[in-house]
Amino acid sequence: MMTASLxxxxxxxxxxxxxxxxxxxxxxxxxxxxxxxxVVDLIHNKVGSLHEVxxxxxxxxxxxxxxxxxxxxxxxxxxxxPLEVALQQFxxxxxxxxxxxxxxxxxxxxxxxxHLRQVLxxxxxxxxxxxxxxxxxxxxxxKEFKKCCPDSPxxxxxxxxxxxxxxxxxxxxxxxxxxxxxxxxxxxIILKLISPPHSHVFSEPERVNYxxxxxxxxxxxxxxxxxxxxxxxxxWQSSDQDIARFFKGLNIAKGGAALCLNAQGRRxxxxxxxxxxxxxxxxxxxxxxxxxxxxxxxxYKATGEDFLKIxxxxxxxxxxxxxxxxxVIIRMRGLPFNATADEVLTFFGEQCPVTxxxxxxxxxxxxxxxxxxxxxxLFACEEYAQDALKKHKNMLGKRYIELFRSTAAEVxxxxxxxxxxxxxxxxxxxIIPVLPQPYVPPNVRDCIxxxxxxxxxxxxDILEFLGEFSADIRPHGVHMVLNHQxxxxxxxxxxxxxxxxxxxxxxxxxxxxMKDRYVEVFQxxxxxxxxxxxxxxxxxxxxxxxxxxxPPTYTFPxxxxxxxxxxxxxxxxxxxxxxxxxxxVAYYPASTQLFMNYTAYCPSPPGSPNNLGYFHxxxxxxxxxxQPSTMVRMQGLAYNTGVKEVLNFxxxxxxxxxxxxxxxxxxxxxxxxxxxEWVCI
Numbered sequence: 001m002m003t004a005s006l007x008x009x010x011x012x013x014x015x016x017x018x019x020x021x022x023x024x025x026x027x028x029x030x031x032x033x034x035x036x037x038x039v040v041d042l043i044h045n046k047v048g049s050l051h052e053v054x055x056x057x058x059x060x061x062x063x064x065x066x067x068x069x070x071x072x073x074x075x076x077x078x079x080x081x082p083l084e085v086a087l088q089q090f091x092x093x094x095x096x097x098x099x100x101x102x103x104x105x106x107x108x109x110x111x112x113x114x115h116l117r118q119v120l121x122x123x124x125x126x127x128x129x130x131x132x133x134x135x136x137x138x139x140x141x142x143k144e145f146k147k148c149c150p151d152s153p154x155x156x157x158x159x160x161x162x163x164x165x166x167x168x169x170x171x172x173x174x175x176x177x178x179x180x181x182x183x184x185x186x187x188x189i190i191l192k193l194i195s196p197p198h199s200h201v202f203s204e205p206e207r208v209n210y211x212x213x214x215x216x217x218x219x220x221x222x223x224x225x226x227x228x229x230x231x232x233x234x235x236w237q238s239s240d241q242d243i244a245r246f247f248k249g250l251n252i253a254k255g256g257a258a259l260c261l262n263a264q265g266r267r268x269x270x271x272x273x274x275x276x277x278x279x280x281x282x283x284x285x286x287x288x289x290x291x292x293x294x295x296x297x298x299x300y301k302a303t304g305e306d307f308l309k310i311x312x313x314x315x316x317x318x319x320x321x322x323x324x325x326x327x328v329i330i331r332m333r334g335l336p337f338n339a340t341a342d343e344v345l346t347f348f349g350e351q352c353p354v355t356x357x358x359x360x361x362x363x364x365x366x367x368x369x370x371x372x373x374x375x376x377x378l379f380a381c382e383e384y385a386q387d388a389l390k391k392h393k394n395m396l397g398k399r400y401i402e403l404f405r406s407t408a409a410e411v412x413x414x415x416x417x418x419x420x421x422x423x424x425x426x427x428x429x430x431i432i433p434v435l436p437q438p439y440v441p442p443n444v445r446d447c448i449x450x451x452x453x454x455x456x457x458x459x460x461d462i463l464e465f466l467g468e469f470s471a472d473i474r475p476h477g478v479h480m481v482l483n484h485q486x487x488x489x490x491x492x493x494x495x496x497x498x499x500x501x502x503x504x505x506x507x508x509x510x511x512x513x514m515k516d517r518y519v520e521v522f523q524x525x526x527x528x529x530x531x532x533x534x535x536x537x538x539x540x541x542x543x544x545x546x547x548x549x550x551p552p553t554y555t556f557p558x559x560x561x562x563x564x565x566x567x568x569x570x571x572x573x574x575x576x577x578x579x580x581x582x583x584x585v586a587y588y589p590a591s592t593q594l595f596m597n598y599t600a601y602c603p604s605p606p607g608s609p610n611n612l613g614y615f616h617x618x619x620x621x622x623x624x625x626x627q628p629s630t631m632v633r634m635q636g637l638a639y640n641t642g643v644k645e646v647l648n649f650x651x652x653x654x655x656x657x658x659x660x661x662x663x664x665x666x667x668x669x670x671x672x673x674x675x676x677e678w679v680c681i
Contacts, residue, residue: 215255223304
């Protein structure tokens, strides 16, 4: 919109049924109940008449603050028109009164960003109301005032009253309803700004993106940490367009919506969203716990590094595939390994043609070019994509094919994961420390389990929550349980000094609140705690084995059995059959921290009250009988690695002759004798 041809400003003001005012408008998802507007003639320096329309929300309810501010009652709302009709009245007024058909130009002007970005655009999107072009650009009166009067109060502190007071204008509009008086004062402020000595020119309007633009992101790109948020709780079938719709009114950067995947390559209900600047990021944070359908979405701060880990890529093949912008991406899963591009084209048929034929298909492969059974396909428009999704679970050969909407970031994630995957499938790398703890007789319920903790809860919060019982916690006895992504799961286990104190803590602390959330506290045994930390589940149905251990071979350790330190050098089959040692004898050095691989729960590093020390070294040194040999499995070796490189890698250790090296297609195994140091896997 050119400044030279701008003839009018239309002051636009909205009031919701809930919170209103500075920094509150739109924060509670309340619907609009009032629209007020007034025209300012920039050529003749005069204002027109005020117009007010009462809007009927879908839910007939008013907050006490709204009733006190506006004087509106439920009877007024029940007789009003819905939002779509109210906007039609506004558009008709603009068309007739401003003579836009004859070339007159106008732009909206609002008190801050919230009226359009946080209220009108999200509500119109939720109600599937198509907004006219005039609602996609506007002037923020506060920013324009700050440009004209640089020595005025800070932008965050500016309000209509502050601006009027700075210009020595009267704010009192008599007994006018809330909204009408504000719009009248805004008109006076604008007339003052465009008149000498200020002679301000409204030249650079704010823009609201019409739609989300897809695109790629390089791992070398520099991203501002203050422009990224993490959205959590998304429906599993949501796409980047759904995310853009949730943040409607805010400008997401090109390709700035990245859906996160779990260890199995499936969506985990989280996404990282990158905005064009910090201001839009801050507005996005105000949508914390707003709803997408029936689900509320949590919104937190994130970093540019977090975004690059998900959306960044370096593959030329992927970059070329995603270079065709504004395409709809469909992910195919479950393809036969010998499937060809021609078979994929035949699968979709002529009703939903693939963009550029074979060039619009990207097969996902392992580093040795073996197919994974996944592929991504491009479609030119939404209609073709919808027709393609109707073929979900149709047969290709002898296999049914799953089809899902996808995103550019998901393409990057899947390709990054498979391109760096070992050729022999192994368990994901998350680790859990096996914490040193004294021998505990079986079936002693001297532990408690906290469930429903706030995700931001710290060990200090837990100590404060337990109160007097925090003095009964064993050293290193607080174990925060993390989920697959290494984030707090809301669970924690506490090791108490006695079963009696654990019982009392569970009785007195059950359903106490921590940061506005009630926390459940249950008494349990160390056996049950270790079982859950190993990846199993503990619920009303009993214990379920960890997912990484197959039920036929898994047997829960006998009470007198403990895990020796050398077991940390072995894979899971050895861990399933630990040696039994006498309880009084230390079974690994007190200074040693052992780790085991598995895929389920991941507790954080051991935490303890600050006034508790570390484990004391036993008076008698720990005794570990030397083993004839110990085997270490090496993964992720370069394909051209030879014996010499492996021996150089383990320089300083005692190892067997070179015939102790066994080379496989993709890995090497090395036999050691009496290693000098413990290796943490």
